[in-house]
Amino acid sequence: MRDIAVVGFAQTPCVRETDGTTNGVEMLVPIFHEVLGSLGLTKSDIGFWCSGSSDYLAGRAFSFVSAVDAIGAFPPIMESHVEMDAAWALYEAWVKLLCGEVDTALVYGFGKSSAGQLRRVMAMQLDPYVVTPLWPDSVGLAGIQARMGIEAGLWDERAMASVAARSRAAAVSNPLAQLSGSVDVEDLLASDYLADPLRRHDCAPITDGAATIVLAAGDRARELCERPAWITGFEHRVDSPSFGARDLLTSPSTVAAGKAAGTDGVEVAELHAPFSHQEILLRQALGLGDDVAVNPSGGVLAGNPMFAAGLARIGEAARRVHVGSASRVLGHATSGPLLQQNLVCVMEGRK
Amino acid sequence: MTKPLSAPLDVGFDYTRSLGPTLGRFLTDLRRRKVTGIRGSDGRVHVPPLEYDPVTAERLTEFVDVASTGVVRGWSWIPEPLEGQPLDRPFAWALIQLDGADTSLLHAVDAGSPEQMSTGARVRVRWRAERVGAITDIECFELSDSPGDPAVEADEVSMVITPVNLHYTHSASPTEDPFLRGLMEGRLIAQRCPACTKVYFPPRPACPTDGVPTTDQVELSDRGTITTFCVVNVPFLGQRIPPPYVSAYVLLDGADIPFLHLLLGIAPEDVRMGMRVQAVWKPREEWGPTMQNIDHFKPSGEPDAPFDSYSQHL
Numbered sequence: 001m002r003d004i005a006v007v008g009f010a011q012t013p014c015v016r017e018t019d020g021t022t023n024g025v026e027m028l029v030p031i032f033h034e035v036l037g038s039l040g041l042t043k044s045d046i047g048f049w050c051s052g053s054s055d056y057l058a059g060r061a062f063s064f065v066s067a068v069d070a071i072g073a074f075p076p077i078m079e080s081h082v083e084m085d086a087a088w089a090l091y092e093a094w095v096k097l098l099c100g101e102v103d104t105a106l107v108y109g110f111g112k113s114s115a116g117q118l119r120r121v122m123a124m125q126l127d128p129y130v131v132t133p134l135w136p137d138s139v140g141l142a143g144i145q146a147r148m149g150i151e152a153g154l155w156d157e158r159a160m161a162s163v164a165a166r167s168r169a170a171a172v173s174n175p176l177a178q179l180s181g182s183v184d185v186e187d188l189l190a191s192d193y194l195a196d197p198l199r200r201h202d203c204a205p206i207t208d209g210a211a212t213i214v215l216a217a218g219d220r221a222r223e224l225c226e227r228p229a230w231i232t233g234f235e236h237r238v239d240s241p242s243f244g245a246r247d248l249l250t251s252p253s254t255v256a257a258g259k260a261a262g263t264d265g266v267e268v269a270e271l272h273a274p275f276s277h278q279e280i281l282l283r284q285a286l287g288l289g290d291d292v293a294v295n296p297s298g299g300v301l302a303g304n305p306m307f308a309a310g311l312a313r314i315g316e317a318a319r320r321v322h323v324g325s326a327s328r329v330l331g332h333a334t335s336g337p338l339l340q341q342n343l344v345c346v347m348e349g350r351k
Numbered sequence: 352m353t354k355p356l357s358a359p360l361d362v363g364f365d366y367t368r369s370l371g372p373t374l375g376r377f378l379t380d381l382r383r384r385k386v387t388g389i390r391g392s393d394g395r396v397h398v399p400p401l402e403y404d405p406v407t408a409e410r411l412t413e414f415v416d417v418a419s420t421g422v423v424r425g426w427s428w429i430p431e432p433l434e435g436q437p438l439d440r441p442f443a444w445a446l447i448q449l450d451g452a453d454t455s456l457l458h459a460v461d462a463g464s465p466e467q468m469s470t471g472a473r474v475r476v477r478w479r480a481e482r483v484g485a486i487t488d489i490e491c492f493e494l495s496d497s498p499g500d501p502a503v504e505a506d507e508v509s510m511v512i513t514p515v516n517l518h519y520t521h522s523a524s525p526t527e528d529p530f531l532r533g534l535m536e537g538r539l540i541a542q543r544c545p546a547c548t549k550v551y552f553p554p555r556p557a558c559p560t561d562g563v564p565t566t567d568q569v570e571l572s573d574r575g576t577i578t579t580f581c582v583v584n585v586p587f588l589g590q591r592i593p594p595p596y597v598s599a600y601v602l603l604d605g606a607d608i609p610f611l612h613l614l615l616g617i618a619p620e621d622v623r624m625g626m627r628v629q630a631v632w633k634p635r636e637e638w639g640p641t642m643q644n645i646d647h648f649k650p651s652g653e654p655d656a657p658f659d660s661y662s663q664h665l
Contacts, residue, residue, distance in 0.1 A: 019355050021524045025556035029564055043562060059362055059519035069555055072562025116519045120433055124515070128366065129374050130399040130486045131457060133513045135435035140444040141457075143427025151425075151470055195444075196428035196465050240405035244446050244455035245397055248425070 004097045005221040005228030006347060008214035009315030009322075010035040014178035014303025017114035018208040022058035023066035024110030027210035032070060035106070035212050039224050043072055046214075047102025049079040050093045052086030052109040053307045056124045059116050067110065078102070085109060085272075086211065087310035087333030087343050093215055094234055103220040109308035110210035118206050118306070126337055127241055138337070139203055142275040143195040145248045145338050149277050150197060152249055154284075157197055160276040161188040164201040164301055167276075171298025178205050178303035201301075202276040209305025211312040229318035229329065229347035233261030236343035243338050254285040254332070254342040261330075261344040268293045268320045269330040270313035274300055278339060282332060286344070296320070310334065314345045321349040355528040356640060363516040373402045375509050376414060381488040382505040384478050388415045388452050395453035399486075417451035419476040419499030424448050424455050428465040434516070437491045443468045447492060459491040467494060475499050484508030524556035526565050531640035533570075537632060541606055543567040549607040553642070573630035573645070575603040576656040578665050582619045595619050601628060601648055602664050609664055612642070616649035625661065627653035 010031040020026035036042060049071060053064050060066075064081045071077065082088045086109025093105035113121075119137035126132045149155050162185055171180035188201045214224075221228040237253035237260075239246055246252075269292050273279035279301075283294060295301075297316040300309045310333025320326035328348045335341040370378060373389065377400050380387040389400035390413040398417055403410055426445040432438055437459035445468075446455035461477065462468045474492040478500060482488040523531055526542045530553055533540035541550045542565035544558035550569050557564050580599035597619050600609035614622060615631075628648040638644045 019522055019525075021522055021527075021556060022519070023556070026524060026564075029557050029562065032562065056517070059360060059517065059521065069557045069559040070562055072558060072560055074560040115521065116517055117433070120435070121517060123435075124517075127399075128368065128513060129370070129511060130377070132515075133486050133511075134437055134458065135433060136444060136457060137429070137433055137436075140427050140429050144425040144444055144446055147427060147470070148425040193428065193430070195430075198427065240401075242397065242399070242401055242405060242454065244399075244457060245395075245401070245405055 002098055002100060002217045003221070003230055004094055004215055004217050005225065005230045006213055006314065006318035007216045007221050007225035007228050008035045008039045009212070009319055010038070011176060011211035011308070011312050011315065012209045012305070013176045014207045014209045014305055016178065016206060016208070018112060020112065022060060022112045022115045023063045024053065024112065024210055025067060025070045027110055027208070028067060028070035028108060028212070031210060031212050032106070035214055039214060041214070041224070046104050046106045047078065048093055048096050048105040049077055050081065050089040050105060050107050052082045052084050052089040052311065053111060054083055056121050057111050057113060057116065057306055084335050085307050085310035085333050087314055087345070088236065088335065090213055090215070090311055090314060090345070091234060091236060091343065094231065097215055097217045103217045105215045106212060107215065107311065108210060108212040109311045111306035111308055112208045113206045113306050114208050139195045139198060141337055142203070142278070143198045146202070146275065146277040147197050148248055149281065154249060155277050155280045157189060158185060159280060160202050161185045163276040163279045164188060167295060167298050167301040170296050171302035174297045174302065176303065177298045178207055180298060180302055198275065204274040204300045204304035207304045207306070209303065209308055211305065211308040211315055213311060213315050213318070225322065227322055227324055227349050229321035230350055231345060231347050233344065233346040235260040236341065238336070238341040241336070241340060243340070248338060251281060251285045251339045251342060254282055254339065254344070257342050257344040258286040261346045263287060263330055263344070263346060265328045266292055266330045266346065267328055268296060268317055268326045270295055270297060270299065270317040270332065272300055272310045272313045272333045274304060274334070276301060281339070286330070286332070310343065318347055321347055324349065355523045355525055356531050357520050357522040360519045360521045361516065362519065363514065366513045366515055368511055368513070370509055370511055371402065373400050373411070375507070376400070378484040378486070378511060379505070379507045381486070382482040382484040382508060383502050384419070384500055385502045386417050386419050386449055386476070388417045389413060390415055396451060397454045398449050398452040398456050415451065417449045419449070421447045421449035421452070421474060423460065423468070423470055423472045423474060425470060426460065426468055428468065437487065442491065445474070445492065447474055458489055461491045461493050485511050526554040526556055529568055530554050534642065534644050535638055535640050537635070537638060537644065539571045539573060539603065541569045541571050543569050550605060551608050552603055552606040553610065569605065571603045571605050573603070574651055575601045575606070575628060576661050577614065577622065577624060577626040577628055578602050578609045578661045579624055580614065580622055597622050599628070599648065602661055607664060612645065613647040614649070615647040623655065625655040625658060627651045627656060
């Protein structure tokens with residue numbers, strides 16, 4: 001099999017609201033310039049383009065087609081799109097490179113959550129016959145899972161608040177984070193419930209943003225990057241959409257994806273956990289010990305650009321390899337209600 | 352820089368779906384005040400029923416009657432309900448395991464306050480009086496250890512209609528903004544790509560050829576050339592003009608991209624590629640940030656443009 005690596009990563013600042021359109025062009029143009037410029041590439045050097053976004057989030061049809069304007073797709077390019085987090089677009093691009101069709105790929109995700117009501121928009125991903133007609137909101141659903149874990153003794157509200165506090169403290173070193181700073185767990189616990197047992201700090205913020213990753217194969221990766229983040233395992237698995245039939249105290253799809261990807265020896269893990277208790281759950285599902293640095297970027301509790309946040313986890317993890325602060329890292333992405341679908345990408349630096 | 356123009360957009364659609372044998376049975380039974388599950392490959396009874404087993408992917412066919420009473424397995428509290436949710440006062444979302452079922456159904460519990468809610472609490476269905484065969488035939492659950500209501504007769508259902516209404520605030524891009532503001536003053540503002548010098552009308556956030564933001568504003572006249580056109584003969588919902596009429600691509604003088612507009616003032620059979628046209632504006636007091644300020648285009652009376660002048664813009 002060909003060796004494939006993440007060689008470039010860029011993301012926009014995570015902000016509560018941008019002035020731009022929901023087709024992402026204004027957010028994408030600068031990060032395309034940044035990531036291609038940093039690698040000394042132009043658009044004609046990219047063999048395959050793949051994106052992740054959602055028309056329900058954008059509130060318009062074919063928003064991902066409008067987004068292609070940001071590329072400047074002339075002469076015509078080879079391009080694809082997933083209506084999912086762009087981490088799955090990265091998977092598609094990885095397969096394309098594995099097949100040997102192309103040597104480079106640029107993957108991007110974008111979302112302007114501020115345009116609509118995110119908690120309601122997310123109901124559109126549920127079963128359309130027996131669940132969506134009730135308009136369950138994403139926070140209310142996560143609250144059920146959080147309470148089940150509390151009552152099972154897997155975590156408590158203090159442990160959840162500690163995740164949020166650690167996330168914001170870590171984000172101090174991340175200039176692109178939306179929420180950062182030193183917060184006191186006691187103060188967090190004194191705040192009102194948003195959806196008992198979840199408080200605001202337990203929930204990822206509403207964020208506008210975009211992210212992009214460049215993949216390259218073999219010698220091309222070595223040319224472009226001093227320390228490529230070589231992908232050693234890349235797997236995704238899915239659980240039943242019928243979440244009332246699932247064991248919500250774990251995530252079988254994460255366990256399976258982690259096992260298949262091979263998580264041994266990972267030093268840094270960026271986990272896509274939109275709710276504080278889900279970071280604890282994912283950590284357990286992936287068997288990450290206390291010696292693993294989890295979400296040194298602050299994770300999505302510090303900024304959650306929908307459909308880009310999972311890709312950004314992989315980018316953040318890869319960046320630790322690029323700069324030489326870690327040699328084996330893990331990026332995780334989730335999709336669907338209550339951690340239904342999970343993707344694990346393990347990368348390493350080589351001498 | 353001022354904020355770009357923005358406006359609310361409400362997107363609504365009634366999704367109409369056929370149900371098939373499994374969900375059709377489930378929703379028909381809800382209409383009859385009965386709850387039906389299905390037995391999975393491992394013997395578990397799934398409520399709501401699944402068409403295929405989540406583990407073995409086997410087709411499931413053995414329906415099982417379950418009770419309309421059950422127990423709360425997990426819950427959260429919603430102090431401020433959102434549009435479309437089952438209750439408009441504070442309520443609990445709950446996973447409810449009905450008596451006779453092995454999996455849990457999501458629904459609302461009208462518990463009054465979070466202090467009344469607990470995992471393990473007994474609940475029963477509160478049926479809607481007017482039932483249509485939908486999950487919302489269950490109005491909500493209520494805290495109670497009384498038995499469920501008796502079933503009644505009702506016709507079978509094979510379809511379900513789910514209205515979806517979502518609300519957005521759409522912002523114009525930094526390049527669309529001067530275009531829209533210009534229209535309010537009767538001006539036609541295009542943008543030129545700094546790389547390929549193509550002039551876009553309407554402007555786009557980035558040049559689709561070069562992927563760079565367009566930065567130079569160009570004001571265009573309201574005269575142009577028909578590059579191509581079609582004669583609309585087919586009536587459709589929302590049509591404003593009785594057919595036949597002509598929809599034409601108009602290339603404004605100085606622009607590189609034509610746009611679609613209405614052509615009036617000429618018989619459809621006389622319209623031709625290369626015909627010169629001019630805008631007919633609505634009365635000034637009706638102008639807004641919209642291309643509808645131009646009511647239509649009409650022939651300008653100038654000689655036709657030579658083919659070479661628009662052949663690269665088709």
